[in-house]
Amino acid sequence: MNSDIGYLIGAIGTFFAILDPFGNLPFFIAYTRNLNQSIRKRTALTLSAFIFFAMAFFLFTGQAVLNFFGISIPAFQIAGGIILFGVGLSMMSGTHTITMNQIIGDTEAEGLISNKESVLPKIIIPLGIPLYVGPGSIAAAVLFGSKAPSSIAFIGGLLVILSIVLIITILNMSSDFLVRLLGSQGIEILVRLMGLILAAIAVQLTLEGITGAIVHTIIPAMNGL
Numbered sequence: 001m002n003s004d005i006g007y008l009i010g011a012i013g014t015f016f017a018i019l020d021p022f023g024n025l026p027f028f029i030a031y032t033r034n035l036n037q038s039i040r041k042r043t044a045l046t047l048s049a050f051i052f053f054a055m056a057f058f059l060f061t062g063q064a065v066l067n068f069f070g071i072s073i074p075a076f077q078i079a080g081g082i083i084l085f086g087v088g089l090s091m092m093s094g095t096h097t098i099t100m101n102q103i104i105g106d107t108e109a110e111g112l113i114s115n116k117e118s119v120l121p122k123i124i125i126p127l128g129i130p131l132y133v134g135p136g137s138i139a140a141a142v143l144f145g146s147k148a149p150s151s152i153a154f155i156g157g158l159l160v161i162l163s164i165v166l167i168i169t170i171l172n173m174s175s176d177f178l179v180r181l182l183g184s185q186g187i188e189i190l191v192r193l194m195g196l197i198l199a200a201i202a203v204q205l206t207l208e209g210i211t212g213a214i215v216h217t218i219i220p221a222m223n224g225l
Contacts, residue, residue, distance in 0.1 A: 015160055015164055019137060024127075028127060031123065045169065045173070056158060058145065059142075059154075062146045066138075066142070074217070081202045083129075083130060083202075084199070090195070131198075135208075
C-alpha cells in the first residue's frame with residue numbers, strides 16, 4: 001500500500017513537471033495564433049487526445065516499442081532536438097507566421113473547419129511531438145509503466161496522466177483570453193521569444209541525446225574492444 005502511494009506521488013510530480021501545462025501554454029498560443037477561435041478549441045481537444053493516448057501507449061507498452069523499432073532514448077532526443085530547432089528558427093525569423101497565414105488565409109470560420117485536416121498535422125508536430133510527448137515524457141512513461149508495484153498503482157498512474165491532460169485542455173482552450181489581452185503585436189513578440197526558448201530547448205535535447213549516446217553506446221562499445 002505504501003509503495004502504491006509513493007508510486008502515485010512520484011507519478012504526479014514527474015508527469016506534471018514533464019508535461020508542464022503552464023509552461024507549454026505560450027507555445028500553444030504562439031503556434032495557433034492565426035487560427036479561428038472554433039478551430040483553436042478543436043485543435044486543443046485533438047492535441048489533448050493525442051497527448052493522453054500517446055502517453056498511455058508508452059505507459060502500457062514501455063520499452064518494448066522503442067526496442068521493436070531499434071530506437072534508443074538518446075536517438076529520440078537528438079531527432080526531437082533537430083525538429084524543435086527548425087521550428088524555433090522559423091518562429092524567430094517570422095517564417096512560421098507566414099506559413100500559418102498561407103495555410104489559413106483569409107477564410108471564414110466555415111472554411112477553416114473544412115481545412116482542419118491541413119492544420120492539425122502542423123500542430124501535432126511539433127506541439128504534440130516532441131514538445132509534450134518528447135523524450136523526457138516518453139522515458140517517464142516507460143519508467144512508471146515498468147515500475148508499477150501493482151495493477152492498482154498502474155491504473156492510478158494512468159489517471160494521473162488523464163488529470164494532467166485535462167488541465168492542459170482547460171488552459172489551451174482558455175487561450176483566447178490571453179490572445180485578446182496581448183494583441184497582435186504582443187503575440188508576434190511572444191512568437192519570436194518562444195522561438196528563441198524553443199531553439200534553446202532543442203539544443204539542450206540534442207546535447208543530452210549526444211551525451212546519452214556516448215555514455216550508453218560509444219563508451220561500452222570501446223570498452224568491449
